[in-house]
Amino acid sequence: MxxxxxxxxxxxxxxxxxxxxxxxxxxxxxxxxxxxxxxxxxxxxxGKVPFEIGLTPGQKASIDLQQLTASQPVKIIHNAEEFEKIWEDEDKDED
Structure with a gap:
C-alpha cells in the first residue's frame, strides 16, 4: 500500500x-x-462493527428512570412535618 x-x-x-x-x-x-x-x-x-456496542441493563434502567422522573413535578419539602405528610398520602394511595 x-x-x-x-x-x-x-x-x-x-x-x-x-x-x-x-x-x-x-x-x-x-x-x-x-x-x-x-x-x-x-x-x-x-458492514458492521465486529462486536456488540450498547448499554448494560443497569445503564438502560438508569436512563429510563431519569426520563420518567424528568416529567414529574418537583415538591420542595421545608420541614419534617411536610415530609411525613407526603408519606401519609402515599400510604393512603396503597389502600
Missing amino acids: SESSTIKVQANVNKEVVKRVNTVLKSIGQSPTSIINSLYHAIDNT
Whole structure:
C-alpha cells in the first residue's frame, strides 16, 4: 500500500487505557495501527462493527428512570412535618 493511499485517523482515548492496551498489543506483537486497520477492514467486509456496542441493563434502567422522573413535578419539602405528610398520602394511595 503506497503512502498516498492512506489517511491518518485520530481518536481521543484515556491515557491510562492506552498504556494498558499498548502493553497487551506489544505482548501479542501488534501495534495500535494494525489493530485499527483490522477493525476498519472487518467493518468494511461485514458492514458492521465486529462486536456488540450498547448499554448494560443497569445503564438502560438508569436512563429510563431519569426520563420518567424528568416529567414529574418537583415538591420542595421545608420541614419534617411536610415530609411525613407526603408519606401519609402515599400510604393512603396503597389502600
